[in-house]
Amino acid sequence: MGLSEVVVATHTQHREVIDITPERWQQVKKVLAQALELDTKRQRQFLDHSCAEDADLRAEVDLLLAHQVDTNVDVMEACVVDAARLRVDAFTAAKAGARIGVYKVVREIGHGGMGTVYLAERDDEQYRQQVAIKLINPGLGGELIRRRFRNEMQILADLNHPNIARLFDGGETADGVPYLVMEYVAGSPINDYCDGHDLSIEQRLKLFSTVCDAVQYAHQHLVIHRDIKPGNILVTSEGLPKLVDFGIAKLLSGDTSTPEANMTAMPFMTPEYASPEQVRGASVTTATDVYSLGVVLYELLSGRSPYRLTSRVPHELAQAICEQNPARPSTVRAPKRLHSDLDNIVLMAMRKEPERRYGTAQQLAEDIQRHLDGRPVRARHDTFSYRAGKFIRRQKVAVTAAALIVITLLAGIITTTWQARVARAERARSERRFNEVRQLANSFVFEVHDAIANLPGSTAARSLIVQRGLKYLDSLAQDAGNDRGLQRELAAAYEKLGAVQYTPTIAHLGDLQGALESHRKAAALREALVASDPGNREYRRELLDSYWFIATLLGAEGDASRELQMLREQLPARQQLAAAEKTDFVDRYNLAGTYAYIGFLLMQMGDVKSALENQQEALRIREQLAAIDPNHARAQRALTISYEYLGQATDQAGDTRGALELQRRGLEMRESLVAADPLNTDLRLMLNESHRYVGDLLLKLGDVEQAAQHYRKELDLNREMVASDPANAQFRRNEAVALIKVGDVEAHAGRTAKALSNYNEALRIREQLSASAPQDVTLRRDLAEVQLKISTLK
């Protein structure tokens, strides 16, 4: 019977075949197994021979063979692979004596989610070499890992440093399990070593600096460790620290920016040492290692982990790592005292934002050395970070930024002809040139830069454009001597450069020190301008702008008290400007903004009383401004913000009713502002927020039904916005928040069904939002929040 006939016959024959006895199946299986080893032609010969006296057997075997499929399309194999990928393997994979490549396993020495590490030896006749072999959990495996191994292995094998364990080799076992052969380090984790040898703080610091040097070396070779933790820093009995597993995490998890890789890796990672960007699934840089080094140092100095991680649930861990501020090491260490410099060093390495940490591992080591030498360290106490972000966004400092393209083009256009010493006959031409270059340079710094604002990924290009323009303006200014116009342009260019270097609310280079320097240069130029022409209001105004920038940057650097002090110092100059001419809007507007910002900072610092005073002063000025011209949109908008902030401060001070009164006033104003300008998204968002604030305060006062009305209104308004722009994620986020608020009050009032329907709608929205940005931890947390509400209600 030929094969094709068998297939056709399947439907009529299956009864008999399936009803075979176990004994018969053993027989069939045996022939089948042998046949499967052969190619088609030899298979037939084999079957002709072995089933010569049993036609039924032949038929059964043929029938089964007809169901053979290629491994690539084998659904069952695919299912196995998928099942393997995510399984939790609680057991080791190799036994003593087993062979891996040319090595023989001696014993297991380590075990983790990523695989198991064995001590093994190469038992060639010539020499015996002990190595560590890491067998990668097959559940993580697959072709992807294999490909990555091939790509990365050489780079890692080239790392040659006395404090880095060498990677010798890698490959796959007969079963396709990837493995790595590494230098075997007989040592203990650095924390155990330090405690076991009772090392002093100074000894610990020195040992740790050596580790930093090794990390720096690897970074210079473009390798990031990604998984620095005490268990990966082994110290030998001679006191030599060795980093193991350099770059291995990348081999295993590959592109950690994919949510899959991240989620898969999360349960296996040691979360205590993972950086915020790692748990968020953002890109990993050398700053990631600096962070983990910081955590290790924290432990070495304080004897404790910086985070109180009580949960193993990924999103809760992520939240802790991204949001918890670790206590200063000196406050958790007993009984010995730690120098506050060390607190600052550790916490600077561990800052949440990669760009605010030490730029390199070397800088971290250098700061430790400074401390050991008794010199002042670079790290400073960090208290405020970006808390001012929302405020700044709203209040002022509308420093646009962004850029790209055209650099080369423009660089080509601007030639240096103007530099040439020109003959008298060429003067006219050279003056024309001079003005052209000046125009172009300004166009660089302002028009080009602003025109291509907000393009993603353009920060570096923006910086280049601004710097180039600045350079030309600077040369022109030198050529032109005391040209005030040029000095002023130059100051403005420095201001722009500073904004590109560092502005909390927009994309920036993260170069805080550079930004401070730029703004200080601008301030120096402007101080000279003010001195040369004290009556010029523009000059004075711009100088105050520079001071404002410097103050906020000091705040971003963590020095809130200096920020506050500088802002307060500005007040007399601002008052003077504002008083000189009652009708000059911008000066009084800025004065009010300064009061409001000071109030905001004071509230952050917990000084509610002073916060209230400043917010009241801001409100007073803004009420005047709004009264002068009821049609002045900016003034009206600023006034509503003052109601909002003063409302919050009042609530903070314990006066809920007073706060409600203020928020209601803000709400009413925003309603009329929106009525006058119904397409203004900014105002509409602010109005929706007002409904929420009022609702929250009413709820606090126990007026559930009135609160519900405001929440429903907020929901309706948000829905209108979603309807007008369904693709806008922020609108949909707001809609979900409003749905939950309404759901909360329904639940509060015992209307479970209504509450559930609101929650479920919010759930759908958040599911969609999270699915479209899977690596966004906040969205996932939002999703979990509503899920929790639903399950609690059920």
Add this chain to the structure above:
Amino acid sequence: MVTQLLLAWGAGDKSALDELMPAVYDELRRLAQIYLSRERPGHTLQTTALVHEAYLRLIDQRSVNWQNRAQFFGIAAQMMRRILINHAQERNAQKRQGYATRVALDDAVSFFEKRDLDLMALDEALNGLAALDPQQTQIVELRFFGGLTIEEVSEVLDISPATTKREWGSAKLWLRRTLSTGR
């Protein structure tokens, strides 16, 4: 309690698994709720990890003397099979389960369906195979529901990898044929 049940199962008391299942379900439901936030459609076989984790949480590993991996993976794979089949049945019967569990398991079941695999039919076919060859059935369970490699299966069952591979190969053919004939 759970540990004792496990020990009983290890000692050959097969009904111990029946008593274990409700506890595993409870734990599973709890875990599913927690994990759901990071689940996405298509991420189906996280369910395997979920079941393993539920199970690991239930047992006090220190008090169970694990002779080898067979016990662990044997139970885990069987549990996985039962959970998925139960779910497929209950879904067909429109029974109500906890929201999170349902979502997690729906994912897993629909995953098989997407691959054109009828779980119920597979279960039935496996029962048929069990009558013919219990060890082959175990191999399929360990591979299919436990995600073990050939090498691991052979270690668990203490047979050679070559044998495992052969047995897996012929078992697959038998199953595929049985499924395709629609019995």
